[in-house]
Amino acid sequence: MIRYRIDTKTILSIENNAINKMLKYCQKKEFYESGGILLGKCRKDYSEFIITDVSEPCNRDKRGRYYFIRDKESAQKVINEKWQQSNGEINYLGEWHTHPEIIPKPSFLDRKVLKECLINNEYPFHGLFLIIVGIEGDLYVGYQTKEMKNLKQLQKI
Numbered sequence: 001m002i003r004y005r006i007d008t009k010t011i012l013s014i015e016n017n018a019i020n021k022m023l024k025y026c027q028k029k030e031f032y033e034s035g036g037i038l039l040g041k042c043r044k045d046y047s048e049f050i051i052t053d054v055s056e057p058c059n060r061d062k063r064g065r066y067y068f069i070r071d072k073e074s075a076q077k078v079i080n081e082k083w084q085q086s087n088g089e090i091n092y093l094g095e096w097h098t099h100p101e102i103i104p105k106p107s108f109l110d111r112k113v114l115k116e117c118l119i120n121n122e123y124p125f126h127g128l129f130l131i132i133v134g135i136e137g138d139l140y141v142g143y144q145t146k147e148m149k150n151l152k153q154l155q156k157i
C-alpha cells in the first residue's frame, strides 16, 4: 500500500493489487502506452480515498508509443460491474496510463482530458485522480476537483 497526502484532512491510499496491475504495463516492458480507469472508494468522513483496483487495456482502446485513448463503453462496463459486485461501494476514481519517460509528468492533453472528465462525467466523489506510470515504474499521482484551477501533484507520505 502506498499513501499520498491530498490535504491536511485527507489522504489517498493505493492498494498493492492496483499498483502491481499498473506496473505490469510500464513501457520498459510494453512499447505502446497503456491505461485504464481507477476504481475505489472514499470513507464517509472524507478522511481517505482508497484505490482498490484498476482496469487494464482492452483491444478497443487506441494505443501508440506516445498516446493512449481508452474506449469509453468498455470502461463504463467495468465501472458498472464493480459497482454492482461491491453493493455500490466501489466506483470510478479517475484515470491512469503509462508514459515512455523516467519521471512521468502529465502532458497538456492529459490535463485537458481530466478537466473534461470533471465537466462531462458524473463522478461519485469530490474529485478525480490521475496516475501516470513512468518507464521504470515511478508514479506521478495528481488530484483535481472542479474548483481547482490546476491538477495538484500529491506527495508520498
Ligand SMILES: [Zn+2]
Pocket (backbone or CB within 6 Å): 097, 098, 099, 106, 107, 110, 132
Ligand atoms: Zn499522458
